[in-house]
Amino acid sequence: MGDTDQAALSKLIADFEQSGGSEMANAQLFLERFTRALGVEQPSPAREDTRHNDHVFERNVTFRHPNGTTSTGRIDCYKRDCFIWEAKQSAKREKVRATEQLELVGVETPQKLGHAKRGTKSWDRVMIAAKKQAEDYARSLPDDHAYPPFILVADIGNVIEVYADFSGQGRNYAHFPDRQSYRLSMEDLLEEDVQKRLCAIWTDPHSLDPARISAEVTEDIAERLAKIAKSLERRYDPKDIAEFLMRCLFTMFAEDVGLIEETDEEKRIGIGPFEAMLERMVDHPEVFPIALEDLWRAMDEGKYSGEFGRVLKKFNGSLFKTRTALKLEADDIRELWLAARKDWQDVEPAIFGTLLERALAAKERGRLGAHFTPRVYVERLVVPTIIEPLREDWAEVQQLAEDLARQGRRDAAVGAVRAFHRQLCTTRVLDPACGTGNFLYVSLELMKRLEGEVLDALESLGDDEARLLLDGETVNPRQFYGLEINPRAVPIADLVLWIGFLKWQLRTTEAKNLPEPILHAYGTIKHQDALLTYDSMEMLRDEDGKPLSRWDGETMKLHPITGEEIPDPDAKMELYEYVNPRRAEWPQVEFIVGNPPFIGGKDMRAELGDGYAEAAWKVRKDVPGGADFVMHFWDEAATRLLAKPPKGAKGENPLRRFGFITTNSITQTFSRRVVERHMNAKLPLSLVYAIPDHPWLKASDKAAVRIAMTVAVRGERQGKLAEVVRESGLNTDTPEVKLDVDEGKITSSLRLGADVSKATALVANEGIASPGVKLHGSGFIVSPSTATNLGLGKVTGLESHIVKYRNGRDLGQRPRRVMVIDLFGLGADSVRMRFPAVYQHIAETVKPEREGKGKGGSPDLKKYAEEWWLFGKTRPLLREALKGLPRYISTIETAAQRFFQFLDEDTLPDNMLVNIASAEGHNLSTLSSRIHWEWVKANASSMGAYIGPARWTKTRCFDPFPFPVLTDAQSANLDQLGERLDAFRKERLAAHDFLTMTDMYNVLERYRELDAKADVAPLSEKELDIAKAAQITVLKEIHDDIDREVFAAYGWEDLGKRLVGKPGATTPSPHKSEDQEAAEEELLVRLVALNQERAAEEKRGLVRWLRPEYQKPRLAHKVKGQDDLDIELVEAGVVEERAWPKEEREQFATMRDVLAEAEAPLPADALSALFKGRNTPKRKQRVARVLEIMADMGGARRGEDGFFLPR
Secondary structure (H helix, E strand, O other): OOOOOOHHOOOHHHHHHOOOOOOHHHHHHHHHHHHHHHHHOOEEEOOOOOHHHOOOEEEEEEEEOOOOOOEEEEEEEEEEEEEEEEOOOOOOHHHHHHHHHHHHHOOOOOOOOOOOOOOOOOHHHHHHHHHHHHHHHHOOOOOOOOOOHHHEEOOOEEEEEEEEOOOOOOOOOOOOOOOOOOOOEEEHHHHHHHHHHHHHOOOOHHOHHHHHHHHHHHHHHHHHHHHHHHHHHOOOHHHHHHHHHHHHHHHHHHHOOOOOOOOOHHHHOOOOHHHHHHHOOOOOOOHHHHHHHHHHHHHHOOOOOOOOEEOOOOEEOOOOOOOOOOOOOOOHHHHHHHHHHOOHHOOOOHHHHHHHHHHHHOOHHHHOOOOOOOOOHHHHHHHHHHHHHHHHHHHHHHHHHHHHHOOOOOOHHHHHHHHHHHHHOOEEEEEOOOOOOOOHHHHHHHHHHHHHHHHHHHHHOOHHHHHHOOOOOOOOOHHEEEEEEEHHHHHHHHHHHHHHHHHHHHHOOOOOOOOOOOOOOOOOEEEEEOEEEOOEEEEEEOOOOOOOOEEEOOOOOOOOOOOOOOOOOOOOOEOEEEEEOOOOOOOOOOEEEEEEOOOOOOHHHHHHHHHHHHHHHHHOOOOOOOOOOOOOHHHHHHHHHOOOOOOOOOOOOOOOOEEEEEEEEHHHHHHHHHHHHHHOOOOOOOEEEEEEEEOOOOOOOOOEEEEEEEEOOOOOOEEEEEEEEEOOOOOOOEEEEEEEEEEEOOOOOOOOOOHHHOOOOHHHOOOOOEEEEEOOOOOHHEEEHHHHHHHOOOOOOOOEEEEEEEEEEHHHOOOOOOOEEEEOOOOOOHHHHHHHHHHHHHHOOOOHHHHHHHOOOOOHHHHHHHOOOOOOOOOHHHHHHHHHOOOEEEEOOEOOOOOOOEEEOEEEOOOEEEEOOOOHHOOOOOOOHHHHHHHHHHHHHEEOOOOOOEEEHHHHHHHOOOOOOHHHHHHHHHHHHHHHHHHHHHHHHHHHHOHHHHHHHHHHHHHHHOOOOOOOOOOHOOOOHHHHHHHHHHHOOOOOOOOHHHHHOOHHHHHHHHOOOOOOOOOOOOOHEEEEEEEHHHHHHHHHHHHHHHHHHHHEEEEOOOOOHHHHHHHHHHHOOOHHHHHHHOOOOOOOOOOOOOOOHHHHHHHHHHHHHHOOOEEEHHHHHOOOOOOOHHHHHHHHHHHHHHOOOOOOOOEEEEEOOOO
């Protein structure tokens, strides 16, 4: 790098300040001359192979769509690992590029004017759009390119806006260095500090990371505090020491940031009044407490300080309510003085709290040299948990405000932005294990950054930002809640938040103008156990009444002979029982984030005590004993996320997301069960962000740990899975961890799986599956002898109305051999005339109950009372589908084991059986296969956690299931296997009256687990008897043969090799290898893709009917007249028809969600056709307008094939 050429820079500014011509014509020329004048490397010529284009103009990037198609973008200027430079954008920009292509072939075009008049709202809009376009480009860089730390947005000849994100995530580019200084005018380029900053962006951008700059200052201060604390702890209580030192530190901070005003002379010599006072006290330690208490009294009350000789601001809060100053030796005062000489404006609150805690805790003091949690790690969780959803809201509001402004409704636009500002200022965040406030502070700072953008928007709309601040409407510490069990950490966390907040406020407001009192006692950081509350703790005693105790788990001593460290038997802690333990209360908030303690499930007793561990397990019975301690926090947050508001409460559950750091063992069996239970709930949660394996810090007394990050939301959502692909510098305070991010459905094992919610019902499967009849009256069920007494076998025609009957228990255990009176198709008079005995039986056993329930009951109950001789649900469509079939397929709706079998045509199924109107053996084989079972597990609504009954519902398990297209040979083979399976099981049951289907399939699964060498017990005597009678080896081979044949029918033999014969083929099993789980996930991905392929075929008119002779006459009309727009939607993976919102902001949110779901770009007319109701010209016009505004504001991109969101 050379020296800056000031003359060349001045001439550059003079030449370009008056430019108003083509942005494209000027941009590259400006940057070439600018870099030359600055003395930094200039862009190189672009190569055809873009892999080598690391510092070039017009760098191509590729937007990859989930369906495999791509769109192309071009970065104005790019320097790898440094920046993206983007000139301001407008709708004209694409036309400009097209025109330039004409010029290249000799077609003359008129000169193009700049995009928008500087200083106008449209100018602000195009600058915002340019920034968002640059962010899109950052996300679309090649996988081996890191996110550049800087984005530079230029209005050539006017300003350069600087944004930074040092986290390596590329998800939160914010004003740099702050909101007041990020926009550089041409005149600013002549300032030396600005030139140094820009040179660093070109040459060493990470040197500008504030966290790196502040780390050394902060650690030096903490070392000095540790010396003082060590000196004081022999004489004072630790809590008093902590509060005293915090008052000292805040006073130093207040002085350096100008909250304690300095005289002109103090400013000239660079020594503030507090620093000078401490220097004097080194020689007079006896008066130190008196002087300090007098100062703190003045700061608390806003009175005159005799020591400083001036009136001080009123600080108030709770910090100075207790003003006791501890007596210090001269050496200790000297350490305070040396700490005060540091520039406290450079202290980083995010790490200061941790270091202060270490300084104050004797056991932690040895870790002062250890590395603090890097801020980048904290941001990696805070951004997807809190900032991304808030930024989505903000993008909606920006688009709405633009829409309103274009309509001339400026006041409404201001109102929309102000409403969002109010939302931001009332958004609450909780860290239930907050420690010294690290995560809360970073959340506060990032929300303050977002607030800066909102205030900029208000300013551009002509609103009065200053009035907002004077009204106290700003993001502040009252919104941030913390629970912490360590009493010493609570006031530190409070102080960290206030220091961080004041540092931010002082970037926008002079210290003298800050409203008083400076501090407030909001009480949002509480000393509280986050998991348990209880009536009392009762000490456990032995038979003699002596307290029971154990080693404290920490204190060691040297062995007198070997010199090795051993547990100190004298360091004991008493054992307690927790009386009436229950869940602790958490404040209502919008977001929960944090890093609960790393304690393994097997270590809970040792680290927390038997009593506490037992109480925790008692309170949260759904958290397995082997699950890590953090999963108790995860379960509590998930329970709150999915909870319905209490009765009488106004509004919805406010909690939107939660995110936690956990150990990476969250994917192991016991911890994973906690996640699975909530992901499989009736109202499920989804993981929208996860890192399964990420480095963490090495504690001084423990091995280095690997952690996971998970962020959860309500409902079915896709997420971003980030995996570490490169890591370095882990033993430094600035580690580098490169992530590769992919999108899809994140499973409980923190892998990408199939999003089965995207599967749509297929016409091919329609009309042939149904639950059985629902009686609504036990009197319909009769024994064979009762049936004979009612006339069966004697009265003509009665054989059609008293038939065999089967329910779930009959299939799962053994048939009860009962019959049912089915009078479907007959009126009451007909029954009385033809079958008087049956009429009397039903009138006596069913009619009274029906009439009793019908009085004042629901419309259904009234109808049942009127038609008392008929079943409540007669299932006419099922009867029509079964007509003419000699048999049909049936399965139990809710069961832990999944099997299908044929029932004869003269057997009527109960409501708890689901039935498929097919007599074909190949369909029985396919439904009995592992492929269908994996589909069932993913789609069935779970009745238990992880292992338990699953509900086979027609709408999710059958209607969308894509059956294989069979060759004649495959059909014949599967027919034969289906017949063999059904006959073999029935023969075994007939031969042994103690056998049941449930027993057979339970033992079959035990065989598979033992074959896989799972850690399970050997077969019991009962199981051995079942295995022998049922010939389980033969049953297993039949199922394996079916599985191989079905995998081959789909063309997926590669998966068959990994899954056939493995545990969990017909019954859920936890005994699976990682490869098996990965193969199961891949199978689901293929099934969902096949479902969408079939749906697209059906839109074109190709339906692969299961029973064409039955279905085509009834359903063929459903596949006629499909237009091209429908096909485009299906091919893009957008299949769910939805309502078009009336509220304007919701329209932008809905369109964003649709584009996020789409797997390919879509034109406006296709998107308009997606919504319910008539696709009127008015709706088409509105949809097109919404899309145009989203694209203009950077919320979406236009491509040749339509609109899309960059991935």
